[in-house]
Amino acid sequence: xSKHQKDLTIEKLMDKVKTYITDKRELDVIDKAYKxxxxxxxxxxxxxxxxxxxxxxxxxxxxxxxxxxxxxxSAALLHDVVEDCNVTIGEIEKEFGxxxxxxxxxxxxINKLNLSGTTEAVINNQRKxxxxxxxxxxxxxxxxxxxxxxxxxxFVHSEKKQxxxxxxxxxxxxxxxxxxxxxxxxxxLEEYCLRYLNPNEYYDIVEKLNATKAERDNSVANMIExxxxxxxxxDIKHEIFGRSKSIYSIYKKLQKGKRFSEIYDLxxxxxxxxxxxxxxxxxxxxxxxxxxKPKRFKDYIAMPKTNMYQSLHTTVFGIDGQLYEIQIRxxxxxxxxxxxxxxxxxxxxxxxxxxxxxxxxxxxxxFFRAIMDLKKEQDNPEDFVNTVKREVxxxxxxxxxxLGDVIELPNGSTPIDFAYKVHTKVGDKTTGAIVNSNMxxxxxxxxxxxxxxxxxxxxxxxxxxxxxxxxxxxxxxNKIKAFFNKVNKExxxxxxxxxxxxxxxxxxxxxxxxxxxxxxxxxxxxLKFNSLNELYGNLGSGKLSVSTVxxxxxxxxxxxxxxxxxxxxxxxERQSSSNSLIDVAGxxxxxxxxxxxxxxxxxxxxxxxxxxxxGITVHRMVCPNVAVLDERLIEVKWNTDSSMLPTNIxxxxxxxxxxxxxxxxxxxxxxxxxxxxxxxxxxxxEAIEMTVxxxxxxxxxxxxxxxxxxxxxxxxxxxxx
Ligand code: MN
Numbered sequence: 001x002s003k004h005q006k007d008l009t010i011e012k013l014m015d016k017v018k019t020y021i022t023d024k025r026e027l028d029v030i031d032k033a034y035k036x037x038x039x040x041x042x043x044x045x046x047x048x049x050x051x052x053x054x055x056x057x058x059x060x061x062x063x064x065x066x067x068x069x070x071x072x073x074s075a076a077l078l079h080d081v082v083e084d085c086n087v088t089i090g091e092i093e094k095e096f097g098x099x100x101x102x103x104x105x106x107x108x109x110i111n112k113l114n115l116s117g118t119t120e121a122v123i124n125n126q127r128k129x130x131x132x133x134x135x136x137x138x139x140x141x142x143x144x145x146x147x148x149x150x151x152x153x154x155f156v157h158s159e160k161k162q163x164x165x166x167x168x169x170x171x172x173x174x175x176x177x178x179x180x181x182x183x184x185x186x187x188x189l190e191e192y193c194l195r196y197l198n199p200n201e202y203y204d205i206v207e208k209l210n211a212t213k214a215e216r217d218n219s220v221a222n223m224i225e226x227x228x229x230x231x232x233x234x235d236i237k238h239e240i241f242g243r244s245k246s247i248y249s250i251y252k253k254l255q256k257g258k259r260f261s262e263i264y265d266l267x268x269x270x271x272x273x274x275x276x277x278x279x280x281x282x283x284x285x286x287x288x289x290x291x292x293k294p295k296r297f298k299d300y301i302a303m304p305k306t307n308m309y310q311s312l313h314t315t316v317f318g319i320d321g322q323l324y325e326i327q328i329r330x331x332x333x334x335x336x337x338x339x340x341x342x343x344x345x346x347x348x349x350x351x352x353x354x355x356x357x358x359x360x361x362x363x364x365x366x367f368f369r370a371i372m373d374l375k376k377e378q379d380n381p382e383d384f385v386n387t388v389k390r391e392v393x394x395x396x397x398x399x400x401x402x403l404g405d406v407i408e409l410p411n412g413s414t415p416i417d418f419a420y421k422v423h424t425k426v427g428d429k430t431t432g433a434i435v436n437s438n439m440x441x442x443x444x445x446x447x448x449x450x451x452x453x454x455x456x457x458x459x460x461x462x463x464x465x466x467x468x469x470x471x472x473x474x475x476x477x478n479k480i481k482a483f484f485n486k487v488n489k490e491x492x493x494x495x496x497x498x499x500x501x502x503x504x505x506x507x508x509x510x511x512x513x514x515x516x517x518x519x520x521x522x523x524x525x526x527l528k529f530n531s532l533n534e535l536y537g538n539l540g541s542g543k544l545s546v547s548t549v550x551x552x553x554x555x556x557x558x559x560x561x562x563x564x565x566x567x568x569x570x571x572x573e574r575q576s577s578s579n580s581l582i583d584v585a586g587x588x589x590x591x592x593x594x595x596x597x598x599x600x601x602x603x604x605x606x607x608x609x610x611x612x613x614x615g616i617t618v619h620r621m622v623c624p625n626v627a628v629l630d631e632r633l634i635e636v637k638w639n640t641d642s643s644m645l646p647t648n649i650x651x652x653x654x655x656x657x658x659x660x661x662x663x664x665x666x667x668x669x670x671x672x673x674x675x676x677x678x679x680x681x682x683x684x685x686e687a688i689e690m691t692v693x694x695x696x697x698x699x700x701x702x703x704x705x706x707x708x709x710x711x712x713x714x715x716x717x718x719x720x721x
Contacts, residue, residue: 002188008058034077041084068138144186151169170190182342219267223320276330283328293317414445420473592608597619648689650715667692
């Protein structure tokens with residue numbers, strides 16, 4: 001844990017800066033910022049009794065840890081002059097340019113922010129500043145360093161002030177540092193927070209660590225030697241370090257009821273290598289000599305954490321039989337792990353580093369913007385602050401597997417979300433869940449620190465559609481849907497095969513004859529299918545009718561028109577098969593289709609017909625096709641009239657007229673699209689069959705009345721096929 005440096009000087013700071021900034025002009029700006037701040041703060045003291053300038057010097061020094069650029073360092077040195085020395089932002093801009101002035105301005109504003117405040121004035125300010133926050137990520141980074149130095153000198157304050165500052169830091173600043181992946185600052189902040197919020201636990205851990213330090217150092221040194229020899233033998237260039245686990249992470253694990261001796265990562269190594277390939281190779285070599293502990297391997301290289309962290313993690317039984325947690329990563333990954341978003345500074349990327357970081361921050365902190373939009377709808381400032389706190393800072397929960405692995409989930413997640421996050425197979429076979437040794441329902445809302453055990457069964461038939469109603473993560477939703485798509489696909493294949501074989505029997509065509517290579521090839525060619533399964537699938541899902549297949553097979557030429565008509569009809573059927581349109585009493589999850597013979601529209605009196613295995617087909621009451629259907633009828637109701645449904649009408653008009661054009665213009669006047677029409681001429685008149693899209697019966701009747709007003713039209717009626 002880094003400490004406040006009482007005797008930090010500009011020379012010492014510049015020595016550190018020069019290890020990565022070489023541009024003379026940039027170095028001069030930093031130096032000028034120091035001199036300016038020194039002069040402005042001259043005579044001011046901090047509560048520690050030190051000259052004030054020691055504070056901005058320390059803030060800049062902390063920022064060199066993450067290779068901050070010269071503008072950030074200059075702004076860090078100047079960050080308190082506006083607040084404390086009656087300097088205006090305009091003056092800063094005049095002296096140091098626009099970029100630096102914006103940073104100083106941002107930090108000044110944030111420092112006035114008190115997120116535990118409740119007065120309207122404070123809250124209004126918070127709003128403005130939260131928006132301002134997103135304008136330059138470097139403002140937040142300076143703020144994190146500023147807060148770290150304040151935590152480092154927090155001992156001078158009253159206990160009450162210590163606790164509020166630590167609480168605010170832990171609630172608001174460390175989550176931001178975490179999101180941005182700035183681990184090196186985050187860990188220090190957490191540790192200071194723990195020290196002030198739970199001093200007993202903190203010092204207890206420190207003491208225990210000290211008591212076992214010599215022993216642990218010895219074990220780790222031996223293990224390092226052994227692993228290093230092994231890697232050298234295999235020509236893997238590497239550096240290897242003993243790694244001390246942060247006190248805060250030990251605390252978190254103890255909180256979960258683990259015993260001190262159980263926390264594996266007390267003994268920890270980190271190996272740095274040149275390439276990703278070396279990482280996996282090193283892992284393999286280590287596992288060949290040291291037995292890995294099952295289920296402790298994590299591949300964050302293939303699956304980086306959301307804050308960009310990449311590394312391989314494994315736990316092995318070491319030379320002395322003790323467990324060692326080993327992290328293997330490249331130097332680049334290590335930089336990202338420590339600096340997060342700030343790592344772009346050290347990559348010396350082409351183009352604007354600032355733009356790259358800004359872009360990335362906007363992604364990471366996009367929740368700020370979402371909240372800002374939300375705020376517009378929410379005028380009550382108290383609600384707003386609560387929303388910010390809830391959505392922004394508590395929208396992630398961390399729960400544990402029984403083995404102590406941390407799983408990150410959005411707030412409101414259930415055991416099902418957890419199960420799918422662990423593995424799709426676990427999710428699909430879930431039958432129950434135990435949280436902190438209590439059996440809970442599957443829609444139970446998990447809380448941070450819950451230990452979750454999923455009960456699975458190999459006999460489980462798979463997920464329930466019900467789960468879609470309460471799962472929180474898109475991941476789980478997609479996996480559940482994928483399961484059902486797969487099941488449907490298999491069902492469709494079987495159904496398609498049935499349909500075809502029945503039809504063959506009906507038409508008295510033998511299988512041998514049908515599956516004769518030549519003919520099938522021709523059929524597939526016509527249908528543009530590649531496999532028999534494709535044919536079965538399309539038959540089973542109803543996308544293709546068996547009569548079309550037979551017609552094509554029997555080489556009855558289907559006219560192009562007819563095919564277009566069929567396509568159009570299919571299209572409209574698909575559009576109309578919507579469950580949300582129709583309410584089936586007492587049944588939620590059933591497939592509903594609108595019959596294509598009578599094409600009911602909202603407002604029509606309707607009745608449902610239950611088809612075995614297919615769902616419910618909805619007909620108009622007057623449709624003659626339902627008369628024969630008897631006991632399978634079921635009551636159904638319209639749910640909505642919002643979507644446009646196709647229905648058919650037949651219009652008769654005297655011949656040799658432009659009836660068609662008039663009819664179409666009537667439809668257009670009523671905002672009714674005409675899907676398709678077909679006219680038959682006879683000597684006496686013209687019969688026009690048309691499919692129109694209407695919202696409801698009322699609209700349809702109006703159209704038919706309008707059509708009847710056309711002088712040439714003799715009749716207009718709904719068509720039932
Ligand atoms: Mn400060």
